Amino acid sequence: MLDKSATLDESIVNQTFNHLDGITLKSSDTNILHVICEHAQTKLMPTSLLGFDIRVSSIADKIPLEANSIIIDVDLNNTDTLAKLAAFRKNAPSRCKQIFAITKGNLQEELQARTLGGRKTIYRPLGDSALAQVIEELRALSGMPVSATKKAVNTAAKTLEHTFARFGANQPVDLGDVASTGEEIANTIDGIGVNEWLSTVRAYHQTTFQHILIVTGLACSFASSIGMRRVDIEKLTIAGLLHDIGKVDIPAEILDKPGKLTPEEFDIVRTHPRAGYRFLAKQEGISEDVLDAILHHHEFLDGSGYPDGLAHDQIRDLTRILTVCDIMGALLERRSYKEPFTVAQSLAILLQMARKGKLEKVLVHALGKALENNVNSILEKPDEALIALAPLYLSPAEMP
Template sequence: MIKKIRVDQLKVGMFVHDFNCSWIDHPFLTNRVSISNDAQLEKIAGAGLRELYIDTDRGLDVEDAPTAEQVEAVIESELQDLARAPSRNRLRVTLSEEMAQAVQVKNRAYRIVRDAMRDVRLGRAVELDQVEPVVQEITESLLRNQGALIGLLRIKSKDDYTFLHSVTVCTLVVAFCRSAGLDDDTMHQAGLGGLLHDVGKALVPDEILNKPGRLTEEEFAIIKRHPKDGYDILLRSGSVGEIPLDITLHHHERMDGSGYTKKLPGERISTLTQMAALVDVYDALTSDRCYHKAISAAEALRKIFEWSKNEFNPQMVQAFMHCVGIYPVGTLVRLQSGRLGVVVEPHETDLLKPKVNVFFSTRSNTYIRPEQVDLSRPFGMGGGDKILSHESPEKWRVDPLKFMSLH
C-alpha cells in the first residue's frame, strides 16, 4: 500500500516510493529507495523535503498515514471546488485562425533565445533590442488566442528543450500576468524575465546540462550557479529592468526557504518571481528531458497543487490553474462516452467543461470522424459528455495536437 507521510515520520526500514518533488530536488539516483541507515534520513531531511510517499508492502508502515488514494480524493475534491470561477481570458480569434501566426512567433522566439545563448557563450552581451520585440509578439499572440501558442509550445524534444523552455516560461508568465489583470509594462517586463531567466545556463557545460543520469553533488553545484551567472550577464548587458533581474536571480527560490541560491523565505520573494518560479516548474514537469519523462499538464497541475502547501503560494497556484485551465489546451482527455479528444478552448467559468475536439474511440480502438464537443452544453446541442480523465498519447499511440484544428 502506498501512503503519504511527513519526513519526520520516516524511519530506517521504510521504503520510499516517491519523494513527492521534482527530480532535481532530492539527492538520490532514483525516486524509489529502501531506507537502511540514518545517513539516508539525514540526507533527506537536509534536502528540505517535507512529505513523501512510502510503500508499506516493501517496508515499515505508519498506521495513521493517509493512503495515496485518500490523498488523491482530497485533491480531486478541492480541484472540483476550484474549477468554478470567473475567467479574465477572452478570445479575439479562433484557435485555427491564430495557429499559423503562433507557429511563426514560436520559431522566431526560439531563434532569438538560441542566438542570445550563443552570444553569451562567446562572451558577448545580450542584445535587448533583439529580444524585446519577441516578448511583444508573444503578448500579441496571447491576446488574440491564448491557447494557440501555449498549445504549440507543449511540443518539445529533449534536444531543443533549453531554448523552448525559455520561450514557454515567457509565454506562460505573460498569460499569468494578463489573467491577474496586471498592467502592460509589468506584463512585458515579467515576460522579458521569463525569456531570459535561464541565460546563465549558457555557461554550464553541455555534458552537465544534458547529462542523462543523476547529477553528482559537484555537477549540481555548477547547475545551481546559473541564476547568479544569468543575473551578472544581464547586469553587463545594460538597461535590464529590476523585474527581469529579480526573476533571473531568484526563480529557484521556494516559499518554505528550501530553494536556491539564497534560500529566501516566501515573504522575501517578489510576486512576479513567485509566478515565474511556478511556471518554470510546471514547464519542466511537462517536458521530456534526457533524464525525465514528461507528465501531462493536468497531472503536473495536480502535483504543484499538492506541493503548494510548502513550496508555492496556494492562492497563486489556484490563480495559475484558472489561467491555463485544469485541463490546459492541448491536453488529451477521455470522455464518459469512451471518446478521446484534445482540449482546444477552456470554458470561461467552469474549468471542467472545456471545448474538446474528439477524434478517437477507445471502445473500438479506431479513429472516428473529428468533431468539436462543448462540454458545457447539454446532449443534442453539441455537448452531453464529460471528462473522466486525462490520458497519455503514448498509451493510445495518437498525436492529439494534429486535431487541435478541424480545418
C-alpha cells in the same frame, strides 16, 4: 505581497477560432484533426496545434464519421479493435483520410493498417512532433499558409540563439530585440491561446530553448489572465526569456543527463541563476525586478531554494510568479529522463509543493485558471513518484 484573500476569477475566453497567418478562420471540418488512441493516451495529446483543433477520443468511444482527417494509434493485434475499425471503414465517407500510427519496422502493423484503409502511416510515439508533421501536410494540401504560431515560435528561438551567443561572447544582449520578441509572444498567445503555443514549441524545439519558450508562454498567459499591467507583463516576459541564460556555460552532458544528477553536478547547475544575473547586471536598461527574477527564480517560500535561501517576504512578486511558471514548464516539457506530464498532473505537483510551503497556492490556482483547468478538481496528494521526477525543483535533502 499578494493578498491571499484576493479573488483571481477572471474569466477565460474560450478559443473558438483558429488564428492562421493573421487571418482568423472559424473552426470547420477542414481544420479539425481527430485522434483515436488507447484510453491512457488521450490526456497526453494537445488540444490545438498549428491552427488545427485536435479532437482526441479513446478507441472505446464512437469513431466520428464526420471526420475529414483521422489519426489512429491503437493496438492492431486486438481483435475487438480490428473489428471496430473494419466496421468504421465500411461506413466512413470516401473523403476521410485515415492515418495509422505504427511501430517503425513492424511490417505486420504496416499491412494491417493498409488493409483497414489507411492512406498513410506514421511512426510512434504519437505526440506534438508527429502531429505537427501531419498537420503541415494537411495545410499544404489545403493551400493554407504557414502557421503564424510556428513563425512566432521560430522567430523567438532565433532571438534566444542570438542572445545566448552574446552571453557566450561576453557581449551585451540586445534588450530591444528581447522586449519585442516578448511582445510578439504575448500577442500570439492572446490570439491563439497558450495550449497551441505549448504544443508548437514542443513540436519544433527540443533543447533548452524549448523550456524557455514554454516558461515565457506560461508567464504571458498567467499575466494576461489576472489582468497584470502592460509594464509588468513586459517585465515578466523579458525575465522569462532571460531567466536561464546562465546555463550557457553548463556542459550539455549535465543539462541533458537522463538520470539523477550527482551532488557535484547539481552544484554546477545551481550556478546558473547567479551567472545570468552577474552578466546582465553589467549592462543598463534592465529593471531590478527582472534581475531579481533571474537571480532568484529557484528560491522557495520555506527558504529551501537557491542561490540565497530566501524566504517569504524576501522573494518579490514577479519572482514568485516566474518560479511557478518555471516549474510548470519543466513538468510539461519532454526531457531526456521523462515524458511530459499532463496539465492536471503538473498542477497536482505544484499544489503539493504549495502545501509543503514552497510555493504560493494562490499563484498555482491562478496558473491553473490561465490553462483553462479547474484546479479544484485536481487530486491534491499526487503519487510521490511524480514529485521525485522534478529533481531540480526540490531541495538536496529531498532529492530522489
